[in-house]
Structure formats: C-alpha cells, structure tokens
Amino acid sequence: MAKLLNKANISAASYTRQTKNQSSVMKAFKEKEIRFLCACNMISEGWDYPELGILVMARPTLSKVLYLQQVGRGLRKTDTKKNVIVIDVVDEYGAMIKPCLYWRN
Incomplete structure (x- = not known):
C-alpha cells in the first residue's frame, strides 16, 4: 500500500515489525510529514x-x-x-x- 501511495505522490510509509527506525517513522507520521501510515497488526x-x-x-x-x-x-x-x-x-x-x-x- 505504501509503495502504491508514494507512486501516486501521496506520502506514506509501511510500519511493520521489520520497519527500521520505527520511532522515526511514527514521529514523522505524528508530525504530518507522512500522510498515511500503512500497518497491519502493529497498531490494533x-x-x-x-x-x-x-x-x-x-x-x-x-x-x-x-x-x-x-x-x-x-x-x-x-x-x-x-x-x-x-x-x-x-x-x-x-x-x-x-x-x-x-x-x-
């Protein structure tokens, strides 16, 4: 999902157990640098x-x-x-x- 959104010029990032620097990704999302956070089972x-x-x-x-x-x-x-x-x-x-x-x- 994140790849498709980014390809359409919509800022997005994947947020999984394999995501490096999870805290940086979450901070960027909360500061609205990333518009969509694509996650499964990480924020349920x-x-x-x-x-x-x-x-x-x-x-x-x-x-x-x-x-x-x-x-x-x-x-x-x-x-x-x-x-x-x-x-x-x-x-x-x-x-x-x-x-x-x-x-x-």
Whole structure:
C-alpha cells in the first residue's frame, strides 16, 4: 500500500515489525510529514493517536472485537477533530453485522 501511495505522490510509509527506525517513522507520521501510515497488526491495540482522521481498512478482519478496536483508533475525540473517515475496502462492516456462529448439521 505504501509503495502504491508514494507512486501516486501521496506520502506514506509501511510500519511493520521489520520497519527500521520505527520511532522515526511514527514521529514523522505524528508530525504530518507522512500522510498515511500503512500497518497491519502493529497498531490494533494499545496505540493512541487521537488526531487520526482517516482509517482505510484494507485487510480482512473476521473478529468483531479486533475490527472495532481498529476502527476505534480513529474515534477518539479531540478539541479540533470534528469527524473521522473510515474507508472499508474489503466490506468488513457488512460481514460484521452477520452472526459469527457456524451451525453444524
């Protein structure tokens, strides 16, 4: 994702366990030098950045709890943030409103 965004002249960086200088990447994101931070499993829980204004859900997430935690990254209130945009490119919201129980016959 980061490569595609950068190719389109939109500043982005990958943020994975293999990312070198993770603290520098996170600092650049928080200082708005990087517009999009592309992460998977790195900021699902315990990450707090209330100013986050857009989330792009670009991976399948079959756990309702995990999905809500991920969306919750953008739902924190601030004095300056008026809204958050959530773009779900894999339509997980539709999957989340269906029961997760599987019945055996």
